[in-house]
Amino acid sequence: MEIDEIRKTLPHRYPFLFVDRITHIKERSIEGIKNLSINEPFFQGHFPDYPIMPGVLIVEAMAQVGGILVLKRIEREKDTVAIFMGIDKARFRKPVRPGDQLRITAEILNLKGRVAKLSCKAYVKDELVSEAEILVGLSKRE
Numbered sequence: 192m193e194i195d196e197i198r199k200t201l202p203h204r205y206p207f208l209f210v211d212r213i214t215h216i217k218e219r220s221i222e223g224i225k226n227l228s229i230n231e232p233f234f235q236g237h238f239p240d241y242p243i244m245p246g247v248l249i250v251e252a253m254a255q256v257g258g259i260l261v262l263k264r265i266e267r268e269k270d271t272v273a274i275f276m277g278i279d280k281a282r283f284r285k286p287v288r289p290g291d292q293l294r295i296t297a298e299i300l301n302l303k304g305r306v307a308k309l310s311c312k313a314y315v316k317d318e319l320v321s322e323a324e325i326l327v328g329l330s331k332r333e
Contacts, residue, residue, distance in 0.1 A: 192216065192259075200259055202272050202332075206232045209252035210295075213259060219299040221263075223256035229289040244287035249321045250278060253311035257297035261307045261327050264299070270332040276306065277326035285320040287313075293320070305329040 192200075192213035201208065215222040227244060234242035258273030287293060294314045301308040306328040313321040 197259070200262055201255060203255065207251070208255070209248065210255045210259065213256070214294075216260065216263060218264070221256055221260040221297050223252075223259070223295045223297075225252050225293040225295065227287065227289055227291050227293065231289070234289055242289055244291075244293075246281075246283045246321065249283070249287060249293070249313055250281060250323055250325070251275070252293060253295050253297065253313055253321070253323060254325050254327060256295040257307070257309040257311055257325055258327050260297050260299065260309070261302075261329065264302070264307075265305060265329060267305075267329055268331060271329050272332055274328050274330045275325065276328045279324040279326075281321070281323035283321050285315070285318065287315060287320055291315045297325075300324070 197210050209225050210223045211226050212224040237245050254275045262273050297309045297311045299307050300310050309325045311325050
């Protein structure tokens with residue numbers, strides 16, 4: 192899934208679209224990529240002498256990848272969006288720096304109606320940098 196299809200699936204736009212590509216999608220799992228350059232706006236203010244990606248934005252990237260999985264998995268109306276509903280067991284293991292490529296995986300743990308609980312993980316060079324359980328729900332745009 193390339194950026195044009197991602198932009199059709201998610202309502203997010205610059206500077207809050209944190210998915211550049213979906214590399215694998217299956218019935219209950221997905222893998223996506225976020226490339227990070229020094230030009231990302233958050234690097235200018237988040238430890239400018241030692242720029243790192245804020246943990247909350249790593250969680251948002253994981254939620255966006257998981258949201259794509261849920262949107263593709265559940266039959267829905269045209270104007271449906273994936274809403275970030277909750278987070279548990281978030282852990283941040285290593286800093287994510289300019290030039291890194293985040294590889295994000297999400298797996299459905301539980302799916303009830305229009306709400307999914309996901310196990311999400313973010314890697315840099317196959318090393319786990321962050322993980323969380325994320326709750327995503329589908330909502331009709333008003």
